[in-house]
Structure formats: structure tokens, C-alpha cells
Amino acid sequence: xxxxxxxxxxxxxxxxxxxxxxxGVSFTIEPGKTFCLVGESGSGKSITALSIIxxxxxxxxxxxxxxxxxxxxxxxxxxxxxxxxxxxxxIRGARISMIFQEPMTSLNPVFTIGEQILEALYIHYPExxxxxxxxxxxxxxxxxxLPDPETRIHAYPHxxxxxxxxxxxxxxxxxxxxxxxxxxxxxxxxxxxxxxxxLKLMKDLQQRTGMGILFITHxxxxxxxxxxxxxxxxxxxxxxxxEVQQIIRRPEHPYTQSLIAALPENLSRPVVEMQEDGAxxxxxxxxxxxxEQLQIHFPVRKGLLRRQVDSVRAVDxxxxxxxxxxxxxxxxxxGCGKTTLGRGILxxxxxxxxxxxxDNTDITRLSSxxxxxxxxxxQVIFQDPLSSLNPxxxxxxxxxxxxxxxxxxxxxxxxxERAADLLRQVQLDEVTLWRYPHEFxxxxxxxIxxxxxxxxxxxxxxxxxxxxxxxVSVQAxxxxxxxxxxxRRNLTLLFITHNIGVVEYISDVTAxxxxxxxxxxxxxxxxxxxxxxxxxxxxISAVPRIPRLD
Amino acid sequence: xxxxxxxSRQSYWRRILGDTLVRWGAxxxxxxxxxxxLVAVFAPFVATSIPLLVSRKGVISSPVLxxxxxxxxxxxxxxxxxxxxxxxxxxxxxxxxxxxxxxxVSSIVAIEWVEPPRLIIYEQYRAAEKAGDYDWVLKAPIPWxxxxxxxxxxxTGLEGPLEDDQRAHWFGTEQNGADVLSRMIHASRIALGIxxxxxxxxxxxxxxxxxLMGYFSGVVDMIGMRLVExxxxxxxxxxxxxxxxxxxxxxxxxxxxxxxxxxxxxxxxVRAEFLRLRQQxxxxxxxxxxxxxxxxxxxxxxxxxxxxxxVAASFGVASAILAEATLSFLGLGLVGDPSWGEMLNQxxxxxxxxxxxxxxxxxxxxxxxxxxxxxxxxxxxxxxxxLGKAG
Numbered sequence: 001x002x003x004x005x006x007x008x009x010x011x012x013x014x015x016x017x018x019x020x021x022x023x024g025v026s027f028t029i030e031p032g033k034t035f036c037l038v039g040e041s042g043s044g045k046s047i048t049a050l051s052i053i054x055x056x057x058x059x060x061x062x063x064x065x066x067x068x069x070x071x072x073x074x075x076x077x078x079x080x081x082x083x084x085x086x087x088x089x090x091i092r093g094a095r096i097s098m099i100f101q102e103p104m105t106s107l108n109p110v111f112t113i114g115e116q117i118l119e120a121l122y123i124h125y126p127e128x129x130x131x132x133x134x135x136x137x138x139x140x141x142x143x144x145x146l147p148d149p150e151t152r153i154h155a156y157p158h159x160x161x162x163x164x165x166x167x168x169x170x171x172x173x174x175x176x177x178x179x180x181x182x183x184x185x186x187x188x189x190x191x192x193x194x195x196x197x198x199l200k201l202m203k204d205l206q207q208r209t210g211m212g213i214l215f216i217t218h219x220x221x222x223x224x225x226x227x228x229x230x231x232x233x234x235x236x237x238x239x240x241x242x243e244v245q246q247i248i249r250r251p252e253h254p255y256t257q258s259l260i261a262a263l264p265e266n267l268s269r270p271v272v273e274m275q276e277d278g279a280x281x282x283x284x285x286x287x288x289x290x291x292e293q294l295q296i297h298f299p300v301r302k303g304l305l306r307r308q309v310d311s312v313r314a315v316d317x318x319x320x321x322x323x324x325x326x327x328x329x330x331x332x333x334x335g336c337g338k339t340t341l342g343r344g345i346l347x348x349x350x351x352x353x354x355x356x357x358x359d360n361t362d363i364t365r366l367s368s369x370x371x372x373x374x375x376x377x378x379q380v381i382f383q384d385p386l387s388s389l390n391p392x393x394x395x396x397x398x399x400x401x402x403x404x405x406x407x408x409x410x411x412x413x414x415x416x417e418r419a420a421d422l423l424r425q426v427q428l429d430e431v432t433l434w435r436y437p438h439e440f441x442x443x444x445x446x447x448i449x450x451x452x453x454x455x456x457x458x459x460x461x462x463x464x465x466x467x468x469x470x471x472v473s474v475q476a477x478x479x480x481x482x483x484x485x486x487x488r489r490n491l492t493l494l495f496i497t498h499n500i501g502v503v504e505y506i507s508d509v510t511a512x513x514x515x516x517x518x519x520x521x522x523x524x525x526x527x528x529x530x531x532x533x534x535x536x537x538x539x540i541s542a543v544p545r546i547p548r549l550d
Numbered sequence: 551x552x553x554x555x556x557x558s559r560q561s562y563w564r565r566i567l568g569d570t571l572v573r574w575g576a577x578x579x580x581x582x583x584x585x586x587x588l589v590a591v592f593a594p595f596v597a598t599s600i601p602l603l604v605s606r607k608g609v610i611s612s613p614v615l616x617x618x619x620x621x622x623x624x625x626x627x628x629x630x631x632x633x634x635x636x637x638x639x640x641x642x643x644x645x646x647x648x649x650x651x652x653x654x655v656s657s658i659v660a661i662e663w664v665e666p667p668r669l670i671i672y673e674q675y676r677a678a679e680k681a682g683d684y685d686w687v688l689k690a691p692i693p694w695x696x697x698x699x700x701x702x703x704x705x706t707g708l709e710g711p712l713e714d715d716q717r718a719h720w721f722g723t724e725q726n727g728a729d730v731l732s733r734m735i736h737a738s739r740i741a742l743g744i745x746x747x748x749x750x751x752x753x754x755x756x757x758x759x760x761x762l763m764g765y766f767s768g769v770v771d772m773i774g775m776r777l778v779e780x781x782x783x784x785x786x787x788x789x790x791x792x793x794x795x796x797x798x799x800x801x802x803x804x805x806x807x808x809x810x811x812x813x814x815x816x817x818x819x820v821r822a823e824f825l826r827l828r829q830q831x832x833x834x835x836x837x838x839x840x841x842x843x844x845x846x847x848x849x850x851x852x853x854x855x856x857x858x859x860x861v862a863a864s865f866g867v868a869s870a871i872l873a874e875a876t877l878s879f880l881g882l883g884l885v886g887d888p889s890w891g892e893m894l895n896q897x898x899x900x901x902x903x904x905x906x907x908x909x910x911x912x913x914x915x916x917x918x919x920x921x922x923x924x925x926x927x928x929x930x931x932x933x934x935x936x937l938g939k940a941g
Contacts, residue, residue, distance in 0.1 A: 348838060372840040372842075374840075376840060379838060379839070380838045382834070382835065384831060387831045387832060388831035388832050388835055390836075390850050392853040392854055401841065401845065401849075402840070405839070405841055449835070456839060456840075
């Protein structure tokens with residue numbers, strides 16, 4: 001036994017309310033093993049980890065009960081709950097290290113990575129001289145497979161990519177050779193190909209050093225790859241603990257079952273009504289949206305006179321057709337230009353070249369007044385449900401204002417009636433109309449965003465990563481609802497996402513984007529199951545998957 | 551409809567107002583400013599040597615009404631309409647429009663019809679009262695006008711608070727013999743007016759220019775920022791001195807100058823907010839819905855970007871009051887009307903230190919500036935959603 005958590009309770013106090021963030025959690029981690037805590041947002045996974053390493057602000061949190069026993073590989077035993085702060089400091093960073101989700105913000109931007117690694121070393125190993133410490137830092141960067149560590153050690157965080165930064169974070173955590181590594185969603189912010197490498201790296205390091213890993217994630221695909229043991233958390237409690245294969249294949253607790261059933265891979269499509277015309281794309285049907293050599297370049301300006309020295313080719317000549325009633329998924333890693341493409345089609349970002357045809361009309365050169373009448377037919381739903389609703393307006397105002405502008409409904413009463421009807425369609429209560437966005441959860445807000453997009457009765461909607469900020473169960477509901485709405489209203493969707501599971505579930509046709517270009521385009525089953533392009537193959541193979549439920 | 555639903559239907563600004571008023575600082579500040587506003591509106595009735603009501607041989611008349619200036623009449627009219635409009639179920643925008651309309655109409659009517667006598671002999675009423683011409687007299691709470699130099703009491707001049715047994719001067723008199731409290735009450739109009747009008751002009755300019763800069767960015771932003779820098783380089787106080795030298799002393803010129811030299815601050819705030827908001831998804835969604843530009847700018851962006859501007863404005867009101875006080879203290883203020891700064895100036899001119907001449911107007915300036923700062927502070931806290939109460 002390396003770490004044993006017994007009946008841990010962590011209550012957080014905010015204003016007058018007491019939140020039971022962790023409510024009686026017990027588990028053990030063996031040396032050399034990985035324990036995964038899985039759960040939806042707000043289930044208390046991160047608070048559990050922060051309680052173990054004692055990083056919660058003491059003013060707002062209390063532990064009514066619990067014991068956290070750490071037995072280091074050297075044989076020392078500590079109860080972390082009762083340790084004084086100075087001993088805890090020796091353990092933190094040396095015996096237990098932590099890596100965080102956001103590699104962009106968890107490194108200090110004003111120090112080189114070498115300085116940041118050395119700082120931890122000097123604190124925990126004051127006996128090291130400069131040369132020894134330097135060699136150790138270089139060694140640990142080599143261990144995390146950072147290319148060219150001798151020069152990279154002098155680099156600043158902004159000079160590295162997200163994956164490289166996460167490697168540096170792991171290096172910082174590993175430099176004192178901890179017995180327990182706590183990783184809080186370490187790959188959530190990374191692309192799948194990078195995620196795959198980081199997960200492999202963590203496995204390798206674990207095999208070499210024999211450390212235990214407490215891995216926190218919401219992604220069952222990742223769980224299936226890295227975990228030995230899994231704990232499923234819900235509302236501060238561990239509802240199920242077990243071996244990874246048992247949890248994923250034969251979950252016992254109904255909550256675990258519902259979580260696994262909600263994964264897009266396991267969702268069943270309601271009715272596949274697309275005509276079965278073999279491997280052929282339904283090109284015979286009239287395209288609603290047609291892109292011809294669409295280009296969106298952002299100028300890079302330098303110098304006193306702001307002369308254009310170069311341009312970033314976010315979208316670099318794309319030809320695409322979306323037939324009426326089809327769902328086209330655009331997949332790609334971050335920075336491939338998929339979001340820019342979606343906004344470019346709607347002219348939220350002005351295209352710099354090429355044409356966008358909507359229903360055979362070139363809308364690229366329309367004046368903004370003429371464009372306004374087309375806006376009614378083309379809507380957008382964004383990724384972040386927090387920022388996509390105006391916090392100052394009631395839902396009623398948000399839904400009825402666009403209708404009023406486009407002359408839908410003859411009176412305000414009629415528009416309110418329509419808005420209430422829309423809310424029912426997205427499975428929300430109609431009293432929602434009189435509330436403000438901050439009163440809703442992320443999933444509810446995303447439903448309101450869908451209602452807003454539908455309020456103008458558009459024929460085409462761009463869905464920009466609309467489920468990435470949501471929990472899987474909510475994601476499943478939203479996706480099912482979208483498919484249903486598509487059937488009922490004959491919508492055409494451009495579905496931008498990085499989640500291959502979602503693509504497989506929702507889309508008819510898939511386009512893979514890489515560096516501003518489309519490198520593969522075809523029927524979804526074909527692209528996912530028999531990718532032709534080498535990049536697509538790499539992308540698909542990097543996606544962590546869980547074996548299908550029977 | 552349940553109680554919680556009703557509460558959630560409150561408009562955003564009403565919620566902010568509620569959150570602001572929860573704070574003690576804001577309450578104290580608002581009480582002080584409200585008191586000042588009340589006193590400023592009713593100054594001709596609160597502090598005047600002219601009796602409010604007299605009964606001469608059974609005929610009741612109100613001499614004070616004859617002496618009301620057009621400004622007094624407009625202020626009273628506006629005050630009454632504010633109180634009536636407050637209770638009417640109308641949108642805030644409509645209310646403001648109605649108020650502006652009433653203000654315009656009443657000023658035209660007042661300038662046309664209200665004509666107070668040029669010459670005011672304060673002593674005549676006291677003489678008449680002594681002679682027993684009146685059956686009874688209702689006097690103002692402070693029965694002294696700001697320019698009543700008490701000539702019928704002989705050679706008066708500087709007197710400390712309540713020094714004389716016959717005449718009650720709560721805050722003493724200045725060297726000409728005029729009542730200090732009365733002068734302060736009449737001066738509160740200038741203090742309030744210059745603060746609101748100058749800040750209003752600055753805010754209007756700042757929001758429009760800053761909003762356009764932030765929304766359109768690019769070339770508009772570049773030109774706008776150069777304009778901001780040019781105006782920021784103009785020293786307000788010296789410009790005021792110059793204008794006073796050239797065009798004489800006028801309260802309105804002062805308001806306008808303070809206003810057009812202090813808009814760049816607001817413009818910067820609004821620009822920064824708009825640049826941030828422009829990228830927010832809800833603004834993009836508004837564009838995608840084909841909403842007109844005015845709605846995007848003023849309905850979707852401005853209310854979300856007003857927070858810092860309002861806070862800056864409450865501090866701006868305070869600094870406008872200080873600018874006027876500084877000018878008056880330097881002896882370049884208004885001639886006829888008393889102002890707090892000018893009264894401070896009088897305090898240092900006399901050979902001996904007369905504490906009541908410095909303490910009361912100085913205290914009033916301090917309290918007013920402090921009150922605005924308290925309100926600004928509370929507004930900032932109320933607008934910040936992260937400090938707000940959960941739920």
C-alpha cells in the first residue's frame with residue numbers, strides 16, 4: 001500500500017452555505033499502480049486530490065473526518081491529515097507531486113523552464129551543488145522525451161507547444177522522484193495525438209520508478225488506457241470502485257452504467273433515414289452550402305508602419321459542398337482552422353478569398369444590409385455556453401429580439417408564444433423565459449443557445465464544438481436532441497468538433513482538416529474505419545476508445 | 551407566479567441598484583448626495599430673507615414666489631416630474647426622454663414668463679414686520695438670503711457661529727455680513743450641477759467615441775486613440791484659466807470644458823471593454839442573427855461594458871467638483887453666485903483665521919467628494935459578478 005484514504009470528508013464553506021464536496025471517500029493506491037478517479041464536473045474529483053496534497057485554502061474548507069495514510073517507498077509512514085505545515089512542505093513536491101490540467105497557465109511565464117525545475121530541486125535537495133542539480137534537471141527533461149533538452153532548458157514557456165509544456169510540467173513533478181503523482185486532467189487540454197504520447201510517457205515513467213499515480217479524468221477512453229483501478233465519483237461519494245476491465249465492461253452501479261451508456265460510441269442513432277445509395281456521397285442532391293477555394297488569411301504586421309510581412313493561412317483554399325439535410329462534421333486538432341472556417345462561412349470573419357455560395361447565391365460580397373436577410377437562414381451555436389448568452393438580458397429578450405428584427409410574429413405576444421414553444425422543443429420549461437442566463441447550468445444554457453439558433457427558423461446551423469464543455473450525459477442528450485431537430489426541420493448542420501466519438505454518432509459525412517486544408521472527405525464510416533490519408537490514420541488511431549458494450 | 555420568479559424578472563440595473571444599496575458606504579453616500587440635491591432644489595425656500603407666507607390685513611400672499619428665478623422654476627418642475635415619473639410604470643429609456651422633454655419645455659416657458667424683480671431689497675420685509683404691517687409671517691428655516699448683507703443691522707461683518715443673540719447664524723457670517731450657511735446651501739447647486747453636467751458630457755463623448763473605437767477597431771481605433779492622446783495632453787486647469795480670462799466667468803463654459811477634457815478616460819475604458827466584448831460569443835451570435843448595429847452596440851455590448859465607466863464616472867463627479875472649487879479658490883470662479891471654493895478663498899483672505907469660514911465649506915466639499923467615492927466603490931463591488939452573492 002502506498003496511499004490509503006479512509007472516509008475522507010471535505011466540506012467547503014461559501015457565504016452561509018456548506019457544500020459537502022467530498023463526502024466519505026475511501027480508496028487505496030498500490031505502488032506502481034494507477035488509480036483513476038472518474039466523474040462528471042462537480043463530482044468532487046479535484047477536491048479529493050487537493051485534499052490529499054493539502055492545497056485547499058484553509059479558510060473555507062474543513063475536514064470533519066478522514067485519514068490519509070502515506071507509506072513512502074523508503075518505508076516512512078505519515079498521516080497527512082495530522083501533519084504540521086513544515087513537514088507537509090517536505091512531502092509536497094518531493095514525495096507527492098501534482099500536475100494540472102492547463103499547461104498554458106501552470107508554468108510561470110517569466111522564468112525559463114530550467115529555473116523552474118531547479119527551484120524544486122534546491123528546496124528538496126539542498127545538498128546538491130549546481131552541477132549535480134543541472135545534470136539532474138537535464139536528465140529529467142530527457143526522461144520526459146523533450147527534444148533537444150540542452151537548449152530547451154533555457155527556453156521560456158511561451159516558446160513551447162502545449163504538449164511540450166505538459167512534458168515540462170511532468171518533468172517538474174518527476175524531478176524529485178515522487179512516490180505518488182497526482183494528475184488532475186493532465187491531457188484534457190491537449191490534442192488526441194499529443195494526449196496519446198503523454199499517456200504513454202506517464203506509463204513508461206511509472207514502470208521505471210514504481211510510483212503510484214492518482215489520475216483524475218472525465219474521459220472513459222483515457223481511463224481504459226491508463227488505469228489499473230477505477231473509482232467512479234458522484235456528488236462527493238465514490239459510488240463504485242473496481243478493476244478497470246470490470247468497471248468498463250460490467251459496471252454494477254446504475255450511475256456507472258448510465259455514464260458508460262452515454263458515451264457517444266454507445267449511443268444508438270434514432271433512425272437512419274439517409275438514403276442508402278452505397279458508398280457514393282449524396283452529391284445528386286442540391287448543395288445548400290458550397291465553398292469554392294475559400295481562403296481566410298490573417299495578416300501578420302510588423303514594424304513602425306505596420307507593414308504586412310506575412311499572413312497566417314487559417315483557411316487555405318477549401319472546396320466543400322453540403323447538401324440540404326446533411327450533417328457534415330469537420331474534425332481536426334487545435335489550430336487547424338476549423339473554427340475559422342465555420343465563422344468564415346457565416347462571415348463573422350471576412351473571407352479573404354474564394355466564394356461562399358448559399359443556395360446558389362454568392363454571399364461573400366454582399367453588403368452588410370443585404371447579408372442581414374441571409375443571416376436569418378444561417379445560424380451558429382458556440383462552444384462555451386457561459387459566454388454565448390448576454391448576461392444582461394432575460395431569455396425572453398434573447399429569443400424574441402432576433403425574431404422581431406426579421407419580422408417573425410406580428411406582435412410581441414405571438415413572439416413570446418413562439419419562444420415558449422422553442423423552449424419546449426429543447427426540453428426546457430417555459431417559465432425559463434423570464435430568467436437570466438446565470439441561473440442555468442452549462443447544459444441548460446447550451447439548450448437555450450440551440451433555441452436561439454432555431455428561433456429564426458434557419459436552414460443551416462454551424463455547431464462549433466457545442467458539446468466539448470459539457471459532461472457526457474448532457475452531451476448525449478444534446479446530440480440526440482439535435483438529430484431529432486434535424487429530422488423534424490430538415491436542418492443542414494456543419495458540426496465542428498475534435499471528438500471522434502461524437503463525429504461517428506452524429507454526422508453523415510466527415511471532412512478532416514489539417515493546417516487550413518481539407519485532407520480527407522467522405523462518408524463518416526469510411527473516414528473513421530478506413531482512413532486513407534496518413535494524418536487521418538494517425539489521428540484516428542490516437543483516439544482512446546473503450547471496448548463496445550454488448 | 552412565485553416569489554422567486556418575480557425576483558428573477560427584475561431588470562439588471564434594478565438588481566445592481568439593490569446590490570449597491572445593501573452596502574453601508576453607498577447608503578451613506580446616497581443619503582448625503584440626496585440631501586444635497588433636496589437642499590439645492592428647494593434652496594430659495596430653505597434659505598431666504600424673503601418671507602414664505604405673510605398675511606397682511608387678512609390677505610395671505612407669498613412674496614418668495616415673486617422672486618423665483620427661471621432656474622428655480624425649472625429645477626422645481628424637474629424635481630416634481632422625477633417624483634411622479636418614478637411611480638409610473640414606464641421603461642427607463644422612456645422616462646428619461648419624458649424628463650428631457652419636460653426640462654426643455656419648462657426652461658422655455660420659464661425664460662419667457664418668469665421674471666423676478668431686478669432689485670431685491672431684503673430689508674423691506676424685516677422693516678415691515680417690525681412696523682407691524684403683517685398679521686403673521688412664515689419665515690424660511692434659515693431666514694437669510696446668500697446676498698443679504700444685513701444693512702439694516704448696521705455694520706455687521708465677520709461673526710462666528712451663533713455669536714449674536716438677536717440673529718441666529720448657525721455657521722456664522724462672512725466679511726460682508728452674509729450668512730455662511732445660506733451661501734453654502736445656494737452653492738450646493740453649483741457643486742451638484744457641475745459634477746453631473748461635466749461628467750455627463752464626458753461620459754457621452756467617451757462612450758460614443760470609445761465604443762466606435764472598440765467595435766470597429768483597425769483604422770477607426772488608431773485615429774480615435776490619437777485623438778484620445780491629444781485630449782489627454784490638454785491640462786484641464788490651465789485651459790479653464792485661459793477660457794476664464796478670454797470669455798469671462800461662466801458656469802456653463804466651465805462645465806463644458808471639464809467635460810470635453812475628461813472624456814478620454816471614459817473612452818479608454820469603453821474601448822477596452824468593447825474590444826473584449828467583441829470577441830464574446832454572445833456578440834458574435836447577435837451579429838449572426840442579423841441584429842442591427844445599434845442593437846448590438848447599445849443593447850448587447852454597452853450594458854456589459856458600462857461597469858467600469860460608471861465607477862469612473864462617480865469618481866469623475868468628485869473631481870469636477872474639486873476642479874470648480876480649485877478655480878473659485880484661485881479667485882477665478884463665478885462672480886455673483888457663492889460657491890464652496892470661493893468661500894474657502896474668503897477664509898484665507900481675511901487677516902485673522904476665521905475657522906467657520908474654512909471648516910464648513912471645506913467640510914462640505916470633503917463630504918461630497920467622499921460620498922461620491924463611496925458610491926463609486928459600492929457600484930464597482932456590485933457590478934463585479936465574482937464578488938456578488940451566489941444564487
